[in-house]
Amino acid sequence: MTKHFLMLFILGSLFCSCSKDDNFQSAADSHTVLLDSSFIISKEMYLWNTGIKDNKDFNPSHFKTPLELLIEFRKYSPKNDQGLPIDNWSFAIEKETWNNLLQGSSNDFGCSFRFKDSQDLRISAVQQNSFAHKNGLYRGLQVLSINDIKATIANIDLISKEFNTNTKLSIVYFDKETQVNKTLIISKEPYVLEPVMANNYFDVNNKKVGYLNISTFINSLNNKLPVIFDDFKANAVEVLIIDLRYNGGGLTSVMENLANMLIPSGAVGKTMYTTKHNTDYAMFDSTTFFSASDQRLDLKTIYFIVSHNTASSSEMLINAIKPYTNTILIGEETQGKLVGMYTVPFHNYILAPVSFKTYNAKDESLEKNGFIPNYYKEDDVANDFDQNEGCISAALYHYKNNVFPTSKSKLRIEAKQEIVLIHNTLPFAIKDKTF
Template structure:
């Protein structure tokens, strides 16, 4: 039986109301605050950092309570509705246009990070690297200057609602098109291919936007393609993958490791001292179409998080693993989501270590070759600085001369880190 996100479900007695109707006394905000705080006192990894008690009437929401009591070591715990949880992790769907945006790279535009297959944005011809300069009659400059809200810019959550966008493509052409809003079924594999290089065949897999239920079949199909090419090295692109289910992390790591890792320890989960009986170890498994590579090159940013980091850290004792891009988010800890009153809390429950018992990467996994993520081309293009650097390392076993690590090192004291929810769910529209 598959285990749930990050990564196994602990059988807790969080019974009670069947819905979040405020008229149901059991599901009042105060009652929820009380129940959830009791849960944290028992299962939270950092329970020693919690206050001894709370006034459940003092917080307007469970999210406010969680934010107030969380440990200073924890920037990851969160709570969302059961509907949103199921949509993301189980069905892999949401309501929107089907793209994710980088809102900072270009002053007068939003740059498309990725487009989901079959979405309104995909049907309109948008792709990674396109720059939106006008949305629904508002210039992006105007949107930024006036801090216009999402509903104003993107319209209501109404099936079939259509907006007009104007964008610049990779050839600097200015194009205007319409995008239709609807239910978006998200994909997590965005590109799979192989490159013929001076070092032999190098595989490439772009795996973004979560380790979720639909990823299992997507990865199986992707590795059937890669295995047929028999690559000597693999470039694994995880730059926007914020994590998810441990079963998918185990699958991905096993497909990469192949005979090098089969039967070895992939990762160990260690709970707090109240629940040591829940500690468990996951092993690499033998899978159809797994690879036999000599080196893994991983493309990363500070949005590479959680299960993505577990894959990297879990493979390091057994393979030559090279990290290219930016320092990862730093989440060697995980959560066992729990449901109460139609809400799902994902609070930190355990720490994660590899076969060498290493898991102290709270400051992130550092890139050997530091390269800034610049969205200038679609997936698989050698115009992409991260992929180009990955190919260079595959051919030369060293970083290129253009890499400037001193310009890209991250100071945790001076740089505001993205929230885990923004990493996990992305700037999706």
């Protein structure tokens, strides 16, 4: 283990000697050292590093940034059923941007969109502290046009371009209350991300079913979970619906905190998950165990609402719970990312190559595809997160009748129905350990 830390220390010292204040190094030399060093660090840690060429043949310095270099690394990961690399996640990011992510600091429109059908665009999510929320936009609202572009799925690329290239947009939407079309200019502005999108209760057979919608696993969630789960306990919640349809992951420590609140008493002290690394880093293979929690609900059944956006720490949570609790998945196939990263600070960057794969107590993981739901159901964007929403309604129906309602949903749901504009969530499983 010592040699790895020593190597990183030497590389860090090497780059510090090549800073812009050093009169003996040109900008080109500094760039070369940054990329060469990023290559050495990332290759050693990368989970699938056996096929990566050596420094000379790889020629790291011809990449513009460490991010471009790590995107190239992705090509060396195993292929999925479509013949494409499964690694879509290895990344590098500037430290300031990374710190903003961890703190939940965002600067975007604060809402996302999804087509209900080819002619019907709806707002699918609105962040509580954003411009969109403060100006009355809400999930389920029908959008008719954006910057005079008709809101049809045929125009999705044009609409996406408008969002990506503008800081202000003119949105025409249908107001259900007044039954008239309205226009609103929405703007990008800073706000703090709220990890809990919704939580409430539903009454089924005179019993309380709890509902919790989490958008990301960031540190601020740790302060909210005890309050929410104390309330669940006070209301004698026996069954829980956890909505992860927009949760792309986050910090594993925050996920673990939630997992400890979900398990039955018999799981305390048992394996939550294990990590496995490449051959050189096998010394870091580890096991994380469930621990006692004052907020533990001792649940027998948990419904998870999932989608193709559900990934990383969200999938780790589901996989960890499965051996101990009856887990029922509703929605769309998940992303299939039971791998994670460590964050390596280097110069003004954070390097995060995929470095480990995770397994549950039964040594189960995901290989090429995501979790297949027990019941396929599209995101019902015409309704808010209430008992009328399709996925929530299906969970409540199953809890009441022990069977699912008859469904006409497609078995495979196309991903290209969405325009995701809430950017500052963490689409990764990040181990809270740095080198």
